[in-house]
Amino acid sequence: MRYMIDTANIEEIKDIIEFFPIEGVTTNPTLVSKEKMDFKTLVTGIRDVIGPDRVFFVQLRGDTAEEMIEEARALKKLIGDNYVAKIPMGRAGLKAVMTLSKEMPCCVTAICSRQQAMLAARAGASFVAPYVNRLDNIGAGGVEIACDIAGMLDHYGLPCEVVGASFKNVDQVQECAMGGCHVVTLKAEMFDMLAGHPLTDSGIAGFDKDWKAFYGENKILDLLK
Numbered sequence: 653m654r655y656m657i658d659t660a661n662i663e664e665i666k667d668i669i670e671f672f673p674i675e676g677v678t679t680n681p682t683l684v685s686k687e688k689m690d691f692k693t694l695v696t697g698i699r700d701v702i703g704p705d706r707v708f709f710v711q712l713r714g715d716t717a718e719e720m721i722e723e724a725r726a727l728k729k730l731i732g733d734n735y736v737a738k739i740p741m742g743r744a745g746l747k748a749v750m751t752l753s754k755e756m757p758c759c760v761t762a763i764c765s766r767q768q769a770m771l772a773a774r775a776g777a778s779f780v781a782p783y784v785n786r787l788d789n790i791g792a793g794g795v796e797i798a799c800d801i802a803g804m805l806d807h808y809g810l811p812c813e814v815v816g817a818s819f820k821n822v823d824q825v826q827e828c829a830m831g832g833c834h835v836v837t838l839k840a841e842m843f844d845m846l847a848g849h850p851l852t853d854s855g856i857a858g859f860d861k862d863w864k865a866f867y868g869e870n871k872i873l874d875l876l877k
């Protein structure tokens with residue numbers, strides 16, 4: 653399973669990509685609006701921070717397939733080949749994917765059922781984004797749906813990956829990993845939740861104490877001089 657960060661906050665992105673293995677940035681209209689910035693400045697700012705080797709998902713806002721197609725082409729021109737067109741599930745979205753997927757990778761988002769994902773994949777989407785926590789919150793089994801979708805796509809050999817979205821805890825992420833989800837996109841605070849463990853902290857503190865008992869404040873390079 654690979655990781656992306658789900659934010660439009662440039663400072664969060666800078667921080668997380670420095671310390672964690674992040675394949676890309678996903679955004680949505682809520683996250684983008686939260687930054688209260690000129691849209692073009694924000695998008696180019698994120699583009700410049702993540703560079704050309706990480707993917708950048710920006711969600712389209714058009715009401716029709718034709719509007720979405722125009723938006724996606726303009727965004728690709730601005731961002732580059734690492735742009736992924738994030739397209740809301742629905743009739744217009746599927747129609748847009750059938751054209752756009754010949755020009756750029758597409759992610760169909762707001763996926764809440766297995767058949768939505770299957771339709772998106774058949775339309776040509778490279779990614780589908782099921783909303784894990786939002787489904788879990790209503791007792792609809794978000795983790796199970798995301799994992800079933802991953803299994804279904806792999807079973808049929810479809811070139812489409814699950815980007816699990818909307819996570820609130822480590823268990824959801826881990827269960828998606830065990831269930832074959834290809835990617836998860838997480839809020840910034842989740843990365844430290846995944847990386848941390850009290851036994852890790854106490855183990856490392858023990859090494860530090862034992863080292864200092866003999867070598868004091870010397871570091872390895874001091875002792876190799």
Ligand SMILES: O=C[C@H](O)COP(=O)(O)O
Pocket residue numbers: 658679680761783785786817818819
């Ligand atoms: O784009 C979709 C978001 O990842 C949804 O996340 P959320 O449920 O935390 O708003």
